[in-house]
Amino acid sequence: MVAQKLERLRTLFAEIGQALVAYSGGIDSTLVAKIAVDVLGDRALAVTANSPALLPEDLEEACIQAATLGIAHQIVQTHELANSNYASNPINRCYFCKSELHDTLRPLAQTLGFPYVVDGLNADDLLDYRPGIQAAQERGVRSPLAEVGASKLEVREMARFLGLPWWNKPAQPCLSSRFPYGEAITLEKLQRVGRAERYLRQLGYQNLRVRSENVTARIELPRDSIPDFILHTNLPELVSTFQSYGFVYVTLDLEGYRSGKLNQVLQQPAVLTNC
Structure with missing residues (x-):
């Protein structure tokens, strides 16, 4: 095929x-x-x-x-x-x-x-x-x-x-997808989320999202990565770093990472009406 x-x-x-x-x-x-x-x-x-x-x-x-x-x-x-x-x-x-x-x-x-x-x-x-x-x-x-x-x-x-070394590269939609619909997007907010995700990648996590809602960061990682993250991450240092980027609260999504999660708030009839 x-x-x-x-x-x-x-x-x-x-x-x-x-x-x-x-x-x-x-x-x-x-x-x-x-x-x-x-x-x-x-x-x-x-x-x-x-x-x-x-x-x-x-x-x-x-x-x-x-x-x-x-x-x-x-x-x-x-x-x-x-x-x-x-x-x-x-x-x-x-x-x-x-x-x-x-x-x-x-x-x-x-x-x-x-x-x-x-x-x-x-x-x-x-x-x-x-x-x-x-x-x-x-x-x-x-x-x-x-x-x-x-x-x-x-x-x-x-x-x-075809031998492309990036065949299993994680999906990486634009940073605007990290914000709930209705929250205005600014350059400052985009840069804040970008810095937070870069920090987590430097810790060794690749398939992730940092969802942003006002001054709250919600970290999404694959579910099987959550125990390792909790046990081996310097959480006070992480919180301090995120706060230096402009977040006030730092949370972890216990459901784990799921692509398109912010779309779950949409009701399909309303979505179709607005297409």
């Missing part, structure tokens, strides 16, 4: 002929970039948006990965926080995020002669609440992984099959 979907992806890119890849550095867009450059060579370009919601080390890693893949790579600046529709953090915040992204990428693609912008959306993403999908579709963005029905697990299997 993986080999068949890889072949379908190669055929898809051969038909596209030229492509600008919206490249975040995550495993989905990395796989897309890998296949694009393998099939299209210098007719493929990866473009990464540098925004306030992206950690500097994630941008650096995206650059390293693109160089390893051998794909031409550019960085553009986006300005989501300048849009009050985004900064106010409504439940469709991602719509305005992707609107900003693709309103930046599409003119670049047209200027450079690329007929298509492609992204890393996979088939599983279509089952989640992702208002950014609508913004991309409105702007003619193509999603090769979703078009061939590749799930997240299959993306990782394909990446591993």
Whole structure:
């Protein structure tokens, strides 16, 4: 099945002929970039948006990965926080995020002669609440992984099959996803969360989130990592460090890390109405 979907992806890119890849550095867009450059060579370009919601080390890693893949790579600046529709953090915040992204990428693609912008959306993403999908579709963005029905697990299997060392890289959505809907997002808050997550990674934890609600930090770790964290972390030092970043309260989510947890407050009928 993986080999068949890889072949379908190669055929898809051969038909596209030229492509600008919206490249975040995550495993989905990395796989897309890998296949694009393998099939299209210098007719493929990866473009990464540098925004306030992206950690500097994630941008650096995206650059390293693109160089390893051998794909031409550019960085553009986006300005989501300048849009009050985004900064106010409504439940469709991602719509305005992707609107900003693709309103930046599409003119670049047209200027450079690329007929298509492609992204890393996979088939599983279509089952989640992702208002950014609508913004991309409105702007003619193509999603090769979703078009061939590749799930997240299959993306990782394909990446591993192709020898990509990042095949098991944890998902890392933008830092704005750490805030409950309705709480305004500011540069200061994004930087505070970024510093807190960087601190935990330096302690050896990789798959994590620091959710932020006003002045409270809620640490999410995989459930099986919680006992080790409690037993072996210098908790007073951690609290002091987080408070130096601007948090007042530091808590640990005993349920453990779960992607998209903040979406559980949404009631599906209301979500569908606001799409």
